[in-house]
Amino acid sequence: MDQSENNPSEESNLPDSGKSQKAALLVQNQADFELEFYQSILKVNPDYVDVLRVLGNLLTLKGKFAEGLAIDKRLVRLRPADALAHYNLACSYSLLKRIEMSLKTLRLAVELGYSDFRYMKEDTDLESIRHDPRFRQLIKDGEGR
Numbered sequence: 001m002d003q004s005e006n007n008p009s010e011e012s013n014l015p016d017s018g019k020s021q022k023a024a025l026l027v028q029n030q031a032d033f034e035l036e037f038y039q040s041i042l043k044v045n046p047d048y049v050d051v052l053r054v055l056g057n058l059l060t061l062k063g064k065f066a067e068g069l070a071i072d073k074r075l076v077r078l079r080p081a082d083a084l085a086h087y088n089l090a091c092s093y094s095l096l097k098r099i100e101m102s103l104k105t106l107r108l109a110v111e112l113g114y115s116d117f118r119y120m121k122e123d124t125d126l127e128s129i130r131h132d133p134r135f136r137q138l139i140k141d142g143e144g145r
Contacts, residue, residue, distance in 0.1 A: 034058055047078055056088060060125070065095040083112035091125035102126070103134050110142050117142050 038055040041048060056071035069092040075085040086109035093102035106120075106129070117139050120126065129135045 031058060031062060035062070049075065049078055052078070053085075053088075056092075060092065060095065065092060068092050069096060081112060083109050083114035086112055087114045087120075091123065094126045094128045097128050099129055099132065102129050103132065103138070106135070107138055110138060115142065115145075 035055070035058055038051050038058065041051050042055070045051070052071055052075050056068050056075065059065075059068035059071060069089070072085065072089040072092045075082070076089050079085045086105055090102045090106035090109055093099075093105055106126075114120075120142075121130075121139060126135070
């Protein structure tokens, strides 16, 4: 009989905290792999909008807000009438505590047609502007349309 059948796997010998650390490492490695993968696609096709959207989201999830902002700015240059691109740019500004730019860009996103106000009220990326009276007014005006 093969000895590997008698020995429990390494993971089953780990305490619960070790298992969660291993799972977190796998997720981290997956995110790093995806970042490298999408960046390699952009080397071949730098204006690939769908890849830019995914890459911007990944960078934000990894806490690389300044890099995410750069991607969102590229998307807005490529798609100036895209409400979602402007919304994501407003989120990036908010994450970097650039309140004025976030509010200005968010207003433009709404003017371009962004209308998911329920999500906007709950989006944690917008936490830095949530209590600003201009944000509340923007929600109120948008919901009143």
